Amino acid sequence: MVQVRMEASILGANDLLARKNRGIFARQGTLVVNLMSSPGSGKTTVLERSIDYLHDRLRLGVIEGDLYTDQDARRIEKKGVPVKQINTEGACHLDAKMVGEAFESIGEKLDLLFIENVGNLVCPAEFDLGEDFKAVVMSTTEGNDKPSKYPLVFREARVVLLNKIDLLPFTDFSVEQFREDVAKINPHAPVFMVSGRTGEGFEAWIEWLLEEVRKKRAEA
16 A cells, blocks of 8 residues: 555656746747657667658657666767757656657757667656657567567557568567557557668658647647
């Protein structure tokens, strides 16, 4: 019982800060995407490829969440966009306080902010960061069972990206089964099939993102 009360208190405090973040993002007209995945899905590669498509069209920024290293942040920095590293030092997710402070330190007006969360399909889904929506990246090398084993993250996601489709011929991954399982959990989430390595499928994902940015600008 004590554990339940403590968890409710932690999430409640986080939600207050998330609402504050959301207000700041809304006033600036910044679309904020919370990228979530398990380790090894290719999330950073998908982010790099997305930046390649968007860098000349939008003002971009990235908040990088990781347990201890800054390896991913250094990869993103090479793309020429402002990036802020958050090391959680063992915590399995980012929270709204971390994100708010990181965004403030970037100090630039952005059209689109990517938050690359810690690689984990459980904890990040429970924490509101003030983002506009969550996006789940999953790879064909992970197998078909992830939506059924981790339904919360797929239920919370606004959009799903199936990465490493270039490796489909070398796996027994069933795209049909994957789509069916995602649709059962979240029938409204579009699924984009992409390859971060080759760039295949990115045009549709990028156009979808640009439309979301346009909507956010109109609201602002």
